[in-house]
Amino acid sequence: MMKKELGLCLLLVVISAITGGINPAFLSWVNLLNMANLIGLFGVFALGEGLVIITGGIDLSLGSMFALLGVVFVDLLTTYQIAWPLALLLVLMGGLALGGIQGFLITRLKMQPFIVTLCGLLIYRGAARYYTSDSTRGFGYGDEASTLSNIASGNVAGIPNTFIFLIILALILGVLLHRSVYGRWLYAVGKNEEAARFSGINTNVVIATAYIISGGLAAVSTVLFVFYTNSVSPSSFGNFYELYAIAAAVLGGCSLRGGEGSILGIVLGTALLQVLQNLVNILGIPNSLNFAVMGTVILIGVLADQQLQSRRRRQAALEGLARTAPRSTHSQGKQGASAHGAAALPTGTGDQA
Amino acid sequence: MAETLLELSGISKTYPGIRALDNVSLRVCRGEVLGLIGENGAGKSTLMRVLGGVIAPSEGVIRIGGHDHARMTVSEATRAGIAFVHQELNLFENLDVAANVFIGREKLTGGPLKLVDNAEMHTRVTPLLERLGADFTPNTLVDNLSIAERQMVEIAKALSIDARVIIMDEPTSSLTISETERLLAVIADLKAHGISVIYISHRLGEIMACADRVVVLRDGRTVGELARDELTHAAMIRLMIGRDLKALYTPPKRSPQPGGCDIAGVVTAGFPDRQINLSVRRGEILGLAGLVGAGRTSLARAVFGIDPLLGGEIRIDNAPVDVASPRDAIRQGIYLVPEDRKKSGLVLELPIRENVTLASLLDYARMWLVNGTAERKIAKEQARSLSIRAPSIDMEAVTLSGGNQQKVVLGKWLSMQPRVMFFDEPTRGIDVGAKSEIYTLMRGLADQGVAIVMISSDMEEVIGVSDRVAVMHEGSVSGVLERDQFSEYNVLRLAVGQELETLETALQ
Numbered sequence: 001m002m003k004k005e006l007g008l009c010l011l012l013v014v015i016s017a018i019t020g021g022i023n024p025a026f027l028s029w030v031n032l033l034n035m036a037n038l039i040g041l042f043g044v045f046a047l048g049e050g051l052v053i054i055t056g057g058i059d060l061s062l063g064s065m066f067a068l069l070g071v072v073f074v075d076l077l078t079t080y081q082i083a084w085p086l087a088l089l090l091v092l093m094g095g096l097a098l099g100g101i102q103g104f105l106i107t108r109l110k111m112q113p114f115i116v117t118l119c120g121l122l123i124y125r126g127a128a129r130y131y132t133s134d135s136t137r138g139f140g141y142g143d144e145a146s147t148l149s150n151i152a153s154g155n156v157a158g159i160p161n162t163f164i165f166l167i168i169l170a171l172i173l174g175v176l177l178h179r180s181v182y183g184r185w186l187y188a189v190g191k192n193e194e195a196a197r198f199s200g201i202n203t204n205v206v207i208a209t210a211y212i213i214s215g216g217l218a219a220v221s222t223v224l225f226v227f228y229t230n231s232v233s234p235s236s237f238g239n240f241y242e243l244y245a246i247a248a249a250v251l252g253g254c255s256l257r258g259g260e261g262s263i264l265g266i267v268l269g270t271a272l273l274q275v276l277q278n279l280v281n282i283l284g285i286p287n288s289l290n291f292a293v294m295g296t297v298i299l300i301g302v303l304a305d306q307q308l309q310s311r312r313r314r315q316a317a318l319e320g321l322a323r324t325a326p327r328s329t330h331s332q333g334k335q336g337a338s339a340h341g342a343a344a345l346p347t348g349t350g351d352q353a
Numbered sequence: 354m355a356e357t358l359l360e361l362s363g364i365s366k367t368y369p370g371i372r373a374l375d376n377v378s379l380r381v382c383r384g385e386v387l388g389l390i391g392e393n394g395a396g397k398s399t400l401m402r403v404l405g406g407v408i409a410p411s412e413g414v415i416r417i418g419g420h421d422h423a424r425m426t427v428s429e430a431t432r433a434g435i436a437f438v439h440q441e442l443n444l445f446e447n448l449d450v451a452a453n454v455f456i457g458r459e460k461l462t463g464g465p466l467k468l469v470d471n472a473e474m475h476t477r478v479t480p481l482l483e484r485l486g487a488d489f490t491p492n493t494l495v496d497n498l499s500i501a502e503r504q505m506v507e508i509a510k511a512l513s514i515d516a517r518v519i520i521m522d523e524p525t526s527s528l529t530i531s532e533t534e535r536l537l538a539v540i541a542d543l544k545a546h547g548i549s550v551i552y553i554s555h556r557l558g559e560i561m562a563c564a565d566r567v568v569v570l571r572d573g574r575t576v577g578e579l580a581r582d583e584l585t586h587a588a589m590i591r592l593m594i595g596r597d598l599k600a601l602y603t604p605p606k607r608s609p610q611p612g613g614c615d616i617a618g619v620v621t622a623g624f625p626d627r628q629i630n631l632s633v634r635r636g637e638i639l640g641l642a643g644l645v646g647a648g649r650t651s652l653a654r655a656v657f658g659i660d661p662l663l664g665g666e667i668r669i670d671n672a673p674v675d676v677a678s679p680r681d682a683i684r685q686g687i688y689l690v691p692e693d694r695k696k697s698g699l700v701l702e703l704p705i706r707e708n709v710t711l712a713s714l715l716d717y718a719r720m721w722l723v724n725g726t727a728e729r730k731i732a733k734e735q736a737r738s739l740s741i742r743a744p745s746i747d748m749e750a751v752t753l754s755g756g757n758q759q760k761v762v763l764g765k766w767l768s769m770q771p772r773v774m775f776f777d778e779p780t781r782g783i784d785v786g787a788k789s790e791i792y793t794l795m796r797g798l799a800d801q802g803v804a805i806v807m808i809s810s811d812m813e814e815v816i817g818v819s820d821r822v823a824v825m826h827e828g829s830v831s832g833v834l835e836r837d838q839f840s841e842y843n844v845l846r847l848a849v850g851q852e853l854e855t856l857e858t859a860l861q
Contacts, residue, residue: 180721181714188711192700198659198691199712199765200683259702 004253004305008268012275019279026282033158035278040162041228042244043270045221047173048214049245050266054190055207056258057106057113061120062218062245066238067128069094069222074137074232077145084145092219099215103208128234138231152227162224166267174263186210190258248273251298253305356383358549359518364413366399373399374410375573381518384547386540388564390554392593392784396573397553401520405437406430436511438521444495444503451478451491454510481509485539501532508539519543520551525559526781529645529810530845537563557586558813569593593785602817606800609634613804614773618665621651624828625663631823631830633773633804638795640819641808642844647825649808650692653775657689658682669772683712686772690762690779698762701751705743706732708750709764735764739794756787763794774798777808792818812841826850
């Protein structure tokens with residue numbers, strides 16, 4: 001399991017070293033901090049997307065959620081002059097509620113996640129544009145929420161707060177996913193929903209919770225992005241960001257079939273994507289090739305991972321056979337019935353009489 | 354002697370570290386039904402894969418119609434007239450019968466356009482289906498067919514390529530009693546037409562009924578061959594496992610205690626106009642027999658809270674219990690070992706440990722955080738007490754044999770406090786040795802005061818293991834048999850909805 005994360009780390013280091021070798025500016029403190037900021041911004045919602053992907057679902061609505069929650073958030077602070085803690089709370093609840101609705105449609109009404117969240121993508125974007133009559137919302141020259149702005153876009157000893165948020169959230173979600181009962185259920189549901197249900201797990205609640213967490217993290221990201229850009233243009237804010245999240249999760253080892261992935265992997269996946277984007281700029285590769293580079297790396301990454309996995313599985317199978325072989329002869333002598341060898345399967349057992 | 358159609362001689366297959374087949378020889382004559390038996394892993398499937406050209410043997414010769422092959426490809430095997438009726442059927446549910454029969458060999462029309470000639474395919478399939486006595490048409494969607502009917506499609510497919518040898522691997526594992534009989538009739542008809550059948554099954558009764566000759570494999574070797582007149586259960590079992598299997602039935606340690614589970618007037622979605630009344634006492638194994646589709650699995654699912662209960666009530670020790678979901682049922686100590694363990698019983702990709710604690714994880718957690726030590730301890734305990742054969746409890750369940758997988762499912766429930774347990778086809782696809790282990794475990798549970806309901810379509814198992822047998826017919830219980838009334842005949846009569854014969858009517 002950890003091998004995948006180790007591989008990603010290695011890839012990250014190698015790419016950084018090569019890029020840094022070609023252009024030392026890549027490894028400059030300013031550039032690294034800039035990347036850390038972006039990794040923080042894109043990592044937070046990628047974590048939520050990862051949880052959803054582990055259930056075997058997908059959340060396509062994130063980018064539009066940013067636009068809708070973003071315009072509402074700016075409006076609450078500027079037009080309605082609401083105190084920032086309250087505005088923050090409302091936006092957070094908004095994100096959780098949108099996630100909850102999607103989760104309800106998917107689990108209770110048995111709709112397909114792709115369709116539900118695709119419709120979310122269309123509806124939220126449309127609502128944001130209608131609500132603002134397609135005009136950009138931003139902060140005036142007043143000091144609305146300057147405290148929050150400082151929290152969201154500030155830094156501690158130079159390290160951007162967004163990155164710190166990401167680390168904190170990753171730690172919390174890491175414990176949730178890898179150490180808690182809920183995390184175990186999430187993997188079980190992602191791998192085999194029916195068996196999970198037959199074991200008394202309320203699979204609907206488990207899945208819906210993943211969408212709710214994703215919605216909540218989308219709200220957090222909205223606030224971070226709003227203070228990063230300082231304005232929200234409803235037709236373009238957050239466009240395609242859900243795809244970044246999916247790409248990061250997949251690159252980080254999540255399988256769209258569900259049941260696979262880790263928090264560390266998702267964080268590393270996000271980091272790798274941002275490094276690639278940065279590398280395109282730093283190395284003077286035409287900006288228009290940005291997406292193409294990203295796509296190629298994901299393709300190669302996933303392909304390499306699959307090849308390595310099947311090789312590892314073959315090896316495990318052979319080891320399993322080698323390990324059980326002596327024991328089978330032993331049991332033959334005693335009971336005259338051993339049972340493998342029907343195929344090259346790593347049964348690792350001798351189910352004899 | 355009849356003409357030899359197919360001969361395997363000295364076939365060996367070696368994988369690194371294991372000899373899956375060791376100098377196996379086999380001969381099939383024209384129009385002969387050859388029974389091939391052996392425990393799981395004895396090498397039957399490997400041998401058949403060699404024959405089908407899927408894998409190449411390391412040594413040996415395959416002789417078909419006078420030609421020797423050191424190995425065959427799949428298409429050579431097909432051309433030589435070898436056809437498979439698979440254990441797990443390989444049909445396309447979204448296509449109709451004719452399309453499935455001609456899959457990959459579609460009749461074409463329209464010259465260069467290469468359009469599929471549906472009409473032609475239908476006309477060709479119709480006589481095949483008639484010959485098999487099938488009551489569906491070539492344009493029926495396979496999705497709408499039962500497993501038995503799908504098997505007929507597979508056989509029709511074999512006939513359409515003029516197969517001379519049809520290999521049937523566990524063909525009856527999902528069939529009802531009457532469907533099995535129909536299949537045996539079809540086999541007799543194939544035989545009469547000079548087609549040979551290699552019949553692989555764990556069900557010795559069927560082998561007795563249809564085989565002309567039986568070859569027994571054990572540990573990749575041919576350990577014996579029985580001619581028709583030498584066929585007895587005892588002889589076959591002796592050869593398969595190299596020892597006599599002791600009688601299946603172990604009587605309970607003490608007589609059933611009061612209390613247990615009462616199913617009163619329960620209505621399930623499958624048969625909304627029928628009520629089910631059934632009670633099983635603590636310490637008793639109640640066999641639940643009946644044809645597939647009689648509502649036995651639906652009953653288990655309803656009692657376990659998977660499907661809604663449309664009426665009636667469930668009482669445990671005379672107290673009504675509410676089972677709106679599996680969670681409720683589990684809280685009441687009602688557990689289900691489902692029919693399809695790979696789909697519903699286990700998360701195959703998770704380790705043994707996580708499967709064992711899947712239903713009770715909160716018991717091994719504090720503040721929702723899993724206590725790894727406690728979890729490992731309970732998983733190890735279960736692995737030991739159930740003798741799950743695996744190098745470690747961190748092995749993924751998918752790497753285990755069927756019998757050991759079933760034990761992991763059992764471990765999941767036995768790590769908790771069962772009061773009533775439903776076993777749905779607990780030994781399907783499990784080899785003889787592991788079967789008897791499962792029976793011993795069930796008896797042990799009953800002796801601890803658990804009420805056990807064992808749904809089974811295997812007559813030997815129903816009669817050999819149960820303390821009482823309830824038989825279901827079309828959604829309700831048609832009768833309950835005490836041990837002194839046990840007979841295949843009585844179970845069958847009730848299963849098809851007839852009254853039990855009393856002594857008087859029998860004498861008339």
